Amino acid sequence: MSDHHHHHDHEHDDRPGPHGAPLTDVQLRVRALESLLVDKGLVDPKALDALIDTYETKVGPRNGALVVAKAWVDPAFKQRLLADSTAAIAELGYIGRQGEDMVVLENTPKVHNVVVCTLCSCYPWPVLGLPPVWYKSGPYRARTVIDPRGVLREFGVDLADDVEVRVWDSTAELRYLVLPERPAGTDGMTEEQLAELVTRDSMIGVAVVRAGGRRGAGAPPSEASE
Amino acid sequence: MNGIHDLGGMHGFGPVNPEPNEPVFHHEWERRAFALNLATGFLGRWNIDMGRYAREHMPPAEYLATTYYEHWLYGLERLLVQKGLVTAAELDAMRAQGPAAIKPLSPADVPKALRNRRAARMDDDLAAPRFKAGDRVRTKNEHPTGHTRLPRYARDKVGVVDRDHGVFIFADEHAASGQKVPQRCYAVRFEGRELWGPHAGPRDAVFVDCFEPYLEPA
Numbered sequence: 001m002s003d004h005h006h007h008h009d010h011e012h013d014d015r016p017g018p019h020g021a022p023l024t025d026v027q028l029r030v031r032a033l034e035s036l037l038v039d040k041g042l043v044d045p046k047a048l049d050a051l052i053d054t055y056e057t058k059v060g061p062r063n064g065a066l067v068v069a070k071a072w073v074d075p076a077f078k079q080r081l082l083a084d085s086t087a088a089i090a091e092l093g094y095i096g097r098q099g100e101d102m103v104v105l106e107n108t109p110k111v112h113n114v115v116v117c118t119l120c121s122c123y124p125w126p127v128l129g130l131p132p133v134w135y136k137s138g139p140y141r142a143r144t145v146i147d148p149r150g151v152l153r154e155f156g157v158d159l160a161d162d163v164e165v166r167v168w169d170s171t172a173e174l175r176y177l178v179l180p181e182r183p184a185g186t187d188g189m190t191e192e193q194l195a196e197l198v199t200r201d202s203m204i205g206v207a208v209v210r211a212g213g214r215r216g217a218g219a220p221p222s223e224a225s226e
Numbered sequence: 227m228n229g230i231h232d233l234g235g236m237h238g239f240g241p242v243n244p245e246p247n248e249p250v251f252h253h254e255w256e257r258r259a260f261a262l263n264l265a266t267g268f269l270g271r272w273n274i275d276m277g278r279y280a281r282e283h284m285p286p287a288e289y290l291a292t293t294y295y296e297h298w299l300y301g302l303e304r305l306l307v308q309k310g311l312v313t314a315a316e317l318d319a320m321r322a323q324g325p326a327a328i329k330p331l332s333p334a335d336v337p338k339a340l341r342n343r344r345a346a347r348m349d350d351d352l353a354a355p356r357f358k359a360g361d362r363v364r365t366k367n368e369h370p371t372g373h374t375r376l377p378r379y380a381r382d383k384v385g386v387v388d389r390d391h392g393v394f395i396f397a398d399e400h401a402a403s404g405q406k407v408p409q410r411c412y413a414v415r416f417e418g419r420e421l422w423g424p425h426a427g428p429r430d431a432v433f434v435d436c437f438e439p440y441l442e443p444a
Contacts, residue, residue: 033299036322040322040324040326041328042311052258056251101347119375120281134244138236155244164429168433172375173345174411
């Protein structure tokens, strides 16, 4: 968990500054609440900075991509990954909060897995970082369980009728990671090169991995959805 | 509770709109709201299930009109008062009336806190399994006002146990009393047509993680 892999290319900053825009109610409220909790000695602002930094710059979908790439090139690792996902993922050092109990789901030509949390936003933080807004949004949470193929089509994944769709609703403390299919035409690639192809969305199950790599070549977690 | 958070199967939300090159946070206040939730959570006055249950109390119209971290902010304010870390008067005025007798999470403790490897899982021998993979089960038709992790769309439905995940803290009781009651948790496979009727795809299935008290033999 040590990669620095994104930049704020379109930051909407609301720190006090020369911009002159008035602060919104929620900005004021969060600022006031932080002051209150700091004044009461309940919160150390430097601990807040450390928490933010962890999930903004250290933990992200690059971790999951390395798990997937290793599974593609190392059959023994793949076997361990499917048998005891938590332990196998921990071999690469990815452990901790919201990933304490992992389950890896293997996509095949006949089975496509996709992950959702209809009740809140459960997501495997150590391997994917914090979830994108769409994953936490009403449309995705409402529709994925009742119309999975329609949702997948919106993401550009058009499954044949004979492919089974398995939707995993993360209703307890298991956290799911999809092992996407390795694309054809990648035989000569190294583990590192393969990891570059693996998108966040493919590990949620709303995209397939393409040999041409992710669009825009942006590094996760700032990649575009396929 | 049958709250607005339980969205599975609803119509009318429109398309999923992924944002290209989405940043981890969109605003500075989101960073602070996120971190305030984690930092105060580590004080040990509430657990993750109480956190979820607090957010579920947000009035439906407000929930749908606000963003994700506003839900977190709502839940946090509710818990801070409920669990006695701040008084209602302090929250109202946003002014501290005295220090809390509790030590905050220190920056040095953050990495260790986040790398904790045991959360909800309990020892397997604490609860013998009533079901095994392949068993047909029916979910109970219950609508508790407390916290539950059985979504409405999956109540009173027949499915097949896919796998036994082992023993976990029962979320419903954990949210209510904080007690760590061990219960088996199973992935149960429901066919799309069982959940949604004849128009569902014949090869669509939804897997729901179900605590054993949600299930009866079928």
